[in-house]
Amino acid sequence: MGTFGWSHRKAVATVAAVGALTLVVGCSGSDDSVTGGGKKDGKVTITMGLFGVMGIKETGLLEQYEKENPGVDIKAEIAGDEQTYYTALQTRLAAGKGLKDIQGIEIGRAKEITETQASKFADFAGTSGTDHFLPWKESQISTADGKVLGLGTDIGPMAVCYRKDYFEKAGLPTDRDEVAALWEGDWKKYVEVGRTFKKDFKGDKVAYMDAASGLFNAMVYGYPEQYYDEQGELIYDSNPAVKQAWNLAADAAEDGLTAKLRQFQPGWDPGLANGTFATAVCPAWMLSHISEKAGAANKGKWDVAKAPKGANWGGSFLGVIEQSPVKEEAKKLVAWLTAPEQQAHIFKEIGNIPSSREALESADVKNAKSAYFSDAPIGEIFGAAAQEIPDKQVLGRKDGTIKDTFSQGLTLIEQQGTARDKAWKTTAERIEKAVG
Numbered sequence: 501m502g503t504f505g506w507s508h509r510k511a512v513a514t515v516a517a518v519g520a521l522t523l524v525v526g527c528s529g530s531d532d533s534v535t536g537g538g539k540k541d542g543k544v545t546i547t548m549g550l551f552g553v554m555g556i557k558e559t560g561l562l563e564q565y566e567k568e569n570p571g572v573d574i575k576a577e578i579a580g581d582e583q584t585y586y587t588a589l590q591t592r593l594a595a596g597k598g599l600k601d602i603q604g605i606e607i608g609r610a611k612e613i614t615e616t617q618a619s620k621f622a623d624f625a626g627t628s629g630t631d632h633f634l635p636w637k638e639s640q641i642s643t644a645d646g647k648v649l650g651l652g653t654d655i656g657p658m659a660v661c662y663r664k665d666y667f668e669k670a671g672l673p674t675d676r677d678e679v680a681a682l683w684e685g686d687w688k689k690y691v692e693v694g695r696t697f698k699k700d701f702k703g704d705k706v707a708y709m710d711a712a713s714g715l716f717n718a719m720v721y722g723y724p725e726q727y728y729d730e731q732g733e734l735i736y737d738s739n740p741a742v743k744q745a746w747n748l749a750a751d752a753a754e755d756g757l758t759a760k761l762r763q764f765q766p767g768w769d770p771g772l773a774n775g776t777f778a779t780a781v782c783p784a785w786m787l788s789h790i791s792e793k794a795g796a797a798n799k800g801k802w803d804v805a806k807a808p809k810g811a812n813w814g815g816s817f818l819g820v821i822e823q824s825p826v827k828e829e830a831k832k833l834v835a836w837l838t839a840p841e842q843q844a845h846i847f848k849e850i851g852n853i854p855s856s857r858e859a860l861e862s863a864d865v866k867n868a869k870s871a872y873f874s875d876a877p878i879g880e881i882f883g884a885a886a887q888e889i890p891d892k893q894v895l896g897r898k899d900g901t902i903k904d905t906f907s908q909g910l911t912l913i914e915q916q917g918t919a920r921d922k923a924w925k926t927t928a929e930r931i932e933k934a935v936g
Contacts (some may be wrong), residue, residue, distance in 0.1 A: 507530075537825060545573045546575075548603075550578045551586075552579075553785070554651070555849065555852045556837055556846070559846050580678065588766060601820060601821060604818060607817075611640075614641060614647075621821065622820040622821070622830075622831060624648040624867075638652065641819075648790075652855035654855060656813040657784055657853055658783055658810065660804070663775065663778045664801060665801050672700075687719050687748060692814070701778075707778070708779060709777055711910075711914075712749040715749045721812055746920070750913055759776050783814050784851055801874075804881055812889040818834045841859075844856075847859070851868075853886060897935075901934050902931055908930070909924065
C-alpha cells in the first residue's frame, strides 16, 4: 500500500542551511565561468542549483542516475530559502556567470523567467518522452513563441493538516472525513470551525491555525487569476478573490484564531515541535516539512483532511542554462528526473505530488499512505485535490514577491495589531515599490 514515514529526512535542514550560504557566497566551479560543470578525461560533471526540499537529492535519485551512467558526476547545492536562492540566481543570470548547468525554478518566478530570461535557458519543446505532463503545468514555463524553458517537478494541491488530539479536546470530530465535512465547499466554514475550537478547547492555550497568510494563499490560489490578468497587468488591488482572501484572513487574525506566525519563518518550526496550533493549510509538499519539524513525539497526532476548495499552491521546474558546456547531458538528466517513474518515487518517499499525468495514475501514488499522518491516504486525498486545480492559472512576473509581501502585511495585523485597512495600504505601497 505504499505506507511511508519520511524517516530519510533527518539532517535535511543542515544540508539546506549550508546550501543557502554556499549559493550566496560561491559555487563549486569558478565564478568566471558560465557554469560549474564540464567535460574532462571522458567524465561529465553536471552541476545543479536547487532550493527547499525538491526531493531530487534527498531521495537518492542523483546517486541512482550516476550508478546507471558511470561517466556522469552530479554536484547539487540546495538553498533552504527560495527567496535567497532566487535573488542569487537573478544576479548570476544578469552577470552571465556563476550559474549551475541545471537551475530550479519556483512557480512564482516562472513568468518572470519566461518573459525576461528566455534567452538564458535551453528549449525543451519537442523533447522526446516529455509529453506526460499536465497541460497547464507545461504552459506555465512556456514563452509566447513556444519555447519550453524547463520541465515540471511537483505541483501543490491543497489539504488541511490538523491535530486529532486537539480537535478531541475541543469536542470536534477527529475522523478525517467528518472533519472535511465541517468546512466542505467554503473557507468561511473553516474559520467558523476555528471560532468553535477557540471557545470549546479544554486545556492549555492552543491556537486554531498557524498563520493568516496560509489561509490567504490557499484561497487566492484557488482562482485562475490572482495578482495579474492575462494581459500582464496588475489586478491584485481590484481582484475580488484577493480582497475576499485578505478580509477572511484578517478576520481570523483579529479574532485571535492564529498563532501569529509566518510559515517557514522563525518561530514556525518550534510551533510545530511544541504543538502551539491545531491546523495548517498544507499543500502536498508541506507534509515532509511538518513531519520533520513536529518530530517523532507528534507522530500519529496529525492527520490530513480535504480542503474546502481546490487550489494549487506551489510547484517547481528544472531548467538548463543555454550556455552550459554540458547542455545536452543536463537536458537528458532533467528529462529523467522528471519522468513519471522518478516523480512517483519522490512522492512515495516524501510526498511531493507529481506534475506528470502518468505518475498521478500510478499505483505507488494512488495507494500511498503516510504513517506520520495517522496512515492518511494522501495519494487519494491529494490526487483528488489535483483534479480540482483550475486548468487555467494566470501567472505574473512578480507573483512570488507579491505573495511574500501579502504575508508580511497580514503579519502586521497578527503581531502588531495594525488595522486591516492600514495594513492593506502598507502592503500595496510595498508591492508598488517592489514591482516598479
